[in-house]
Amino acid sequence: MTAPQDPRSLAWTIGAAIVVVLYVILLLGVESQLEIAGLLAAGIAAVAVAARFGVVARLGRFLGERDGLLNALVVAGTLAVTAFFHGDAFVLLLVATVIIYFIACLGLNLQFGYSGVLNFAGAAFFGIGCYTAAVMTVHTAVPHLLILFAGGAMAAAIGSILILPVLRTYSHYSAVITIAFGLLFKIFLEVNDALGGPQGLRVKGMNVLGWKFNSNIDIGGIEVSFYVNYIVLGLVLLALAFTFVRRVERSWIGLNLDAVRLDETAAACFGLNITRWKITAFTLGNFLIGLAGALFAMMLGFIAPTNFTFGDSLILVSIVLLGGIGNPWGLVVATAILIVVPEKLQAIQEYRFLLFAAMVILILLFRPEGLLPRSLRTYFPGWRAK
Amino acid sequence: MSATSNNNGATPLLAATGLSKLFGGVVALDKLDLQVFANQILGLIGPNGSGKTTFFNVTTGIYPVSAGRVVFDGQDITNLSTQAVYRAGISRTFQRSRLSLALSIFDNIMIGNHKRLNQGLWFNLARRDAFRRQFEESFEEARELVQVFDAPLADRMFEAIGGFPMIDRRRIEICRALVSRPKLLLLDEPSAGMTQEETTELMDDILEVKDRFQGLTIVIIEHEMGVIERITERCVVLNFGQKISEGAYQEIARDRLVQEAYLGIE
């Protein structure tokens, strides 16, 4: 029942993973803008060459049936990078941000990638999670881990109100409704003094049974940045979110969402309640986005309306488009590119939206399925018919 | 026009009475009375634009009726939702194939199996062992069904449908409609775009399936008169949304009205 053993491919895969980790460490470590640009160019060239010789495809096929191995490699790789930069707050903040955005994009992927509901208010739902965390950490004694889930629940609840007008309109117009909601959300925050107005709100750091996430750790005389706490917790949540999204995909639910996206009329003729499945995807997706937001807020310790602009929503959508619509693994690559590159390459900070737009247009033109296109559904990896 | 609907007074499985459908000024169905008897294959014929597809669309709830009613298996299904019509036991194929090309054969067939699969969130996400059992059972069922149509196809259940030729797509579309064990199957020009031999083969398969599924009733829209003659027990001929003739193929073929409107020649 399990996929056939293949020691050579396994060795190759682990080798490739080590190379990737070393590359990421190098990229995060160097400071000179010229070196960063050079490294990026070298990275792109290396991937292109590897793809040319079928290495990428082969790795993809091998890992495609081995979720567990891939998960383990990602977690191990992240921890390796984290250990290397244990004292470097800037780099670790970046790593934690990528993890948290990845969780949010998994939610967006459920909505857009599976059921086809475009959500241009991703940053708003992320913000709902953030503000829920801010209010609850400061004004209530609810355990902080529960507050994360409250952030998700709040985003899901508010989303279920927004979905009604979205469902009443046809695709493009419903996208416009989500844009309007995103803009309204930001204005609402700015004029609402109870939520801090334009100045924003303070958020208490995560505190689990006395383990204070926002203090640096001292391990045998080595100072470790407090962001490591958030990276570890983020990885745990990511693993849960990832498993969740995978199970959705590999079930009748995932099939229903695909059917609704691909042909509503045909789906309706076979009993699928289009509304029900769109609401399901939208709500589950917003839950993940809100949860990610709550964690993000506790990590930053401070949030303001300017964190939740339409531009931020666009970044989330770009990640999904770029990564490979419907493919959770494509999101890793896309999140890393879209979050890390502008932070490291200061020269493009100003132009990052321009660059993202260009990238998205190029992808849609030449590789409409994204960098890592989604593969066909396997309900149980490695399963073979008798 | 007297109803030649003989059948010794049996109650029909599907009965449309006074069924009309207007699209703006276009009268697609005009006070149509149409009966389909259980276990039969009914041929629905008529020139292009005579309202055949519209009859399917109105029956399955895609469009609301303008007037009249449709009764299926003792239940008034007039203006029911597409979902409710499917649950009542009517499945269909589409004139222009509506499979999801990006999905596998198995996925496409399972879309048609919606009402027989457990759609609960908890079942699907948390009870993976139970889900696996349902998945394996459904797979076997789907594979057996596909095997009736084409054995080699049944070994390629997890390949994307987009990579298959038209005949295979038609087969899969019929399997999607059949997998939920409907009482009534509506086939809209299943042989369109296929060669003579392919058509013959497909019709053989349809007859075989009907044999296997005791109690299956079929309405088939088809232009090829040879096919109609071979597989149908009764025919209904439409022209401008009206029924102009009905009866066994031999009877309608002799009908002058039909020859003028449709067979047109001689």
Ligand SMILES: Nc1ncnc2c1ncn2[C@@H]1O[C@H](COP(=O)(O)OP(=O)(O)O)[C@@H](O)[C@H]1O
């Ligand atoms: N959705 C629609 N909107 C407007 N007119 C339609 C629609 N569907 C069908 N018609 C019209 O109704 C008539 C019958 O069409 P149809 O049922 O498709 O014919 P057939 O299947 O017999 O070729 C045609 O004149 C067609 O143009």
Ligand SMILES: [Mg+2]
């Ligand atoms: Mg037609």
